[in-house]
Amino acid sequence: MDLSDYPLELPEGDRPMVRFMNVTKRYGTLTVLDRLDLDVAEGEMVTVIGPSGSGKTTVLRMLMTLETINGGVIYVDGKPLTHMEKGGKLVPANERYLRKARSSIGMCFQHFNLFPHMTALQNCMEGPVQVLGMSKSEARARSEELLEMVGMIDKKDQHPSRLSGGQQQRVAIARALAMRPKVMLFDEVTSALDPEVIGEVTNVIRQLVAEHNLTMLMVTHQMGFARDISDRICFFYQGKIEEEGPPEQLFETPQKERTQQFLSAVKDAG
Amino acid sequence: MSLLEFLQTYGSLIVSGTWVTVIQFLLAVVVAILAALTAGLGKLSKNVLIRGVAITYIEIFRGTSLLVQLFWLFYVLPLFGITLDKFTAGFLSVGLNIGSYGAEIVRGSIQAVPRGQYEAAYALSMSPARRMRRIILPQALVLMLPPWGNLLIELLKGTALVALISVADLMFQTRQINASTFLSAQAFGTALIIYYILARFLITPFMRWLERVMARRLGRA
Numbered sequence: 108m109d110l111s112d113y114p115l116e117l118p119e120g121d122r123p124m125v126r127f128m129n130v131t132k133r134y135g136t137l138t139v140l141d142r143l144d145l146d147v148a149e150g151e152m153v154t155v156i157g158p159s160g161s162g163k164t165t166v167l168r169m170l171m172t173l174e175t176i177n178g179g180v181i182y183v184d185g186k187p188l189t190h191m192e193k194g195g196k197l198v199p200a201n202e203r204y205l206r207k208a209r210s211s212i213g214m215c216f217q218h219f220n221l222f223p224h225m226t227a228l229q230n231c232m233e234g235p236v237q238v239l240g241m242s243k244s245e246a247r248a249r250s251e252e253l254l255e256m257v258g259m260i261d262k263k264d265q266h267p268s269r270l271s272g273g274q275q276q277r278v279a280i281a282r283a284l285a286m287r288p289k290v291m292l293f294d295e296v297t298s299a300l301d302p303e304v305i306g307e308v309t310n311v312i313r314q315l316v317a318e319h320n321l322t323m324l325m326v327t328h329q330m331g332f333a334r335d336i337s338d339r340i341c342f343f344y345q346g347k348i349e350e351e352g353p354p355e356q357l358f359e360t361p362q363k364e365r366t367q368q369f370l371s372a373v374k375d376a377g
Numbered sequence: 378m379s380l381l382e383f384l385q386t387y388g389s390l391i392v393s394g395t396w397v398t399v400i401q402f403l404l405a406v407v408v409a410i411l412a413a414l415t416a417g418l419g420k421l422s423k424n425v426l427i428r429g430v431a432i433t434y435i436e437i438f439r440g441t442s443l444l445v446q447l448f449w450l451f452y453v454l455p456l457f458g459i460t461l462d463k464f465t466a467g468f469l470s471v472g473l474n475i476g477s478y479g480a481e482i483v484r485g486s487i488q489a490v491p492r493g494q495y496e497a498a499y500a501l502s503m504s505p506a507r508r509m510r511r512i513i514l515p516q517a518l519v520l521m522l523p524p525w526g527n528l529l530i531e532l533l534k535g536t537a538l539v540a541l542i543s544v545a546d547l548m549f550q551t552r553q554i555n556a557s558t559f560l561s562a563q564a565f566g567t568a569l570i571i572y573y574i575l576a577r578f579l580i581t582p583f584m585r586w587l588e589r590v591m592a593r594r595l596g597r598a
Contacts, residue, residue: 160586171499171500177580203563206504207502209500210438212500213500220491220493220494220496220497221497222494222497222498222512222595224515224516224518233501234503237501237507237511238502238503238507262596266595279497286501286502342473
């Protein structure tokens with residue numbers, strides 16, 4: 108498919124919040140994502156599972172435009188994310204376009220990546236003040252509200268080095284939400300945490316799902332958690348969606364052999 | 378002549394020379410830091426031209442002798458119509474020379490900031506310049522302080538060469554005293570001690586203090 112075959116904008120009535128259209132990602136000769144088609148509806152919570160190396164984290168990183176795209180187009184809210192219009196057709200987006208386009212997407216990382224030279228509150232205020240041009244008092248109010256929501260208001264003046272992993276991840280969630288994204292991405296946000304603090308992070312995400320109409324994409328190894336809160340599960344295998352469906356269906360009655368093998372291996376591991 | 382008598386006689390010359398050395402040092406530090414930041418960032422630029430200029434500067438000033446550079450700035454540049462007075466040529470060449478080493482420290486510490494920090498700043502839609510200024514440089518600064526401490530001592534000792542284009546610094550005054558009195562041990566001994574004191578009791582404690590301040594800003598102290 109040539110770039111001119113892709114629509115400049117998705118038509119009314121067929122505008123999922125996120126659409127991967129024929130997306131390919133290669134590292135050298137290794138194809139990580141192979142002509143992926145994936146829609147995520149507004150307000151939907153989709154969890155991506157699969158063995159390591161299956162391309163599941165790459166899906167999130169491409170949506171955050173942290174990775175360049177080798178084929179296909181990603182649309183967010185009907186508009187191209189990875190490409191921009193030039194002379195009536197799509198061309199790869201430049202830095203300026205990407206910066207604006209990706210502002211509707213927030214991301215939390217496995218290793219939190221809080222800014223160590225700023226307090227929890229400053230971490231949350233950084234984006235609104237520096238990028239959105241919000242006044243400091245307004246950004247402070249918004250950030251404090253979010254820190255309150257994730258239960259970190261008591262620690263707002265602490266630097267990340269003084270916080271536990273679970274606390275850092277909760278601040279990181281507040282920091283991403285402070286930009287008021289339409290889509291939130293959670294990339295293995297509990298994988299680097301000690302078992303006893305995983306709950307404090309998953310509870311925050313549960314609360315987000317319950318109380319906010321955010322569109323979310325999550326990569327996780329916490330199968331029980333994924334099952335509880337997801338609207339849909341996508342099982343990735345070798346750069347493709349091997350199987351997808353509602354959590355009960357995918358976990359109880361997986362159709363594909365690969366899915367069955369993966370789920371039983373995960374179950375055996377405990 | 379005892380050391381005490383020596384100091385009583387020539388103390389004022391030595392003090393004035395030390396003062397000039399300190400001024401040369403401070404001005405050279407400013408030049409070195411500006412040059413190091415510019416060239417260090419330039420070397421990381423995606424723009425071929427900017428990167429080329431930065432690499433050329435680093436190669437020339439790191440790869441040739443400071444003394445030759447000093448003579449170039451003072452004796453050769455006038456042939457091309459650029460005349461610098463000896464004082465300016467002095468701190469400029471020392472600063473540019475040390476700055477070329479500093480550029481590699483700047484580049485190295487920027488690259489040593491974890492990749493996740495770029496990605497987190499990127500995910501907040503920060504522009505490249507803002508990412509560098511707000512997120513990467515403050516963290517790189519902390520990493521580059523210890524090697525800079527070393528480099529500043531190197532820089533102080535480098536300023537002794539400006540005596541060779543007759544800037545009246547500590548080394549220059551010492552040589553003058555030696556030439557007229559032949560009290561070599563007293564003259565050069567005093568200079569030795571003063572350079573050591575400046576390095577050991579002014580530069581090193583200052584850098585340690587700076588490291589502590591920066592550590593506190595990271596909430597680590």
